[in-house]
Structures are given as C-alpha cells and as structure tokens.
Amino acid sequence: MVPTKTLRLANELSEIRRLAQAVDDFAALHGVPAKAAYHVNLAADELITNAIEYGEAAPGRRIVVTLRREPDSLVMEITHRGIAFDPTAEAAPPDLTSDIDDRAVGGLGVHFAKTFLDGLSYVRRRGANRLILTKKL
C-alpha cells in the first residue's frame, strides 16, 4: 500500500508553512530526500499562493492536499473549490533576462514550480481545481 497523508488547509497563506512541515515530516518518514521535499514545498508554495490570491475561493473553503509516496516518486495533489483557475497557466511568460530597470516578477512562481517538478498538471472537475505535482526520486 502506498503511504499517503491528507491535510485540509484553511484558505490562508500561513497554512503553507504548516503544509511544509507536514511534507518534511512525511518525507523523513518515508525515505524521501530532503532536497526533493524542498522542491515540492517550494512548488506547492508558489501554486497555493497563486490559488489563494487569485482563485477567489470563499474564505471558509478548505484546500485539500494529499501526499503519496509512490515507489519512484513523491506525488502531491492539491484540490480547491472556487472559480475555474489554473495556477499553471501564465498570463505572460516569466522575465528571465531583463536588467534591473525593466525586470518584472510575474510568472516566476509558476516557472519555479515547473522547473523544480518533474510533472505538473491541472484539471477542473466537478467545481474543483486539481493540481497534481510529481517529483521523481
């Protein structure tokens, strides 16, 4: 049986830290390297921050996060109800080359998530947004 853990986060940015601790604990328990856990946490932080800031979910709505320690990967599913919002779709590509005067920060969060993960997918189903993050181990 694949080890799993489920957390229900309140729709608040501070919950991201609680999630990070839970991911670190889960990783330590199930032989996931700290660096992989760090990358998943950073990706989740960026995506959940976007979902909370732009996803217009009602304040009482929970964000459900499930972790699975698959044989060769760590998988995180993030589900939240709200308007159809795909945190992986960028309004504009990230600015990685402009100098200081012209530099913009938009799109960087999603860029980090895509760079640090091996898989990232979004699906809208039954009024909920679901993200699946995969980190190969």
Next chain:
Amino acid sequence: MTMSIESQGDVAVVVLTGRLDSTNAADTESKILEQIEAGRPRIVVDAAGLDYLSSAGLRVFLVVAKRVKANGGALALHSLTDHVREVFEISGFVNVLTVCADRDEALSRV
C-alpha cells in the same frame, strides 16, 4: 523569520533568518524601504541564515534594488545558502542583483 538591522558606517546591514515567503514579504519589504526613506540607500543583506526564499521573497529584493538605485545607493546580498542560491539562479536574478560571497565583499559593492 527574524530581521535585524545593523549599521556599518552609513550602510544598513539587514540580517535575515528563517523563511522569506508570501506570508511576510510585504512586511519585510516595508521595513527595508524604511531604511532608504531614513536616508540610508546603501544596503547589504546578510542571507546566511535565510533557509527558504520563494518568488514573493525575490520580489522584495527586486523592489529594494530598484528603489536604492533611484536614491543613489546600491543593494548587495551575501552568504546565500544552497537552496536560496538555486532560486536566484533559476530565476536569472543572480545576473540582475549583486550577490557576494561574504560581508566584506558586499560592503565593498555598495
């Protein structure tokens, strides 16, 4: 995250410890900008104790870098930990912001 600000000459040295993320980015930014408003646009950030940085945190450094430049000063960061350095490199910010190995180098660059 804890933030302390020391003076070295007319340079404000901001020492960050812990996480800089979406929960505390705005507050951190305003505290550093206060230094500039107080007439100290030469800023060094000691990142030796910073163990986590998200894009929200990176944005703080970008805003500060633009503001010090507009005020005739400069920003330099030093002693980045591995994870934070990785974020700087993936974002390309290592080429846009002044990143130094240690405090002395950072002080000489502002």
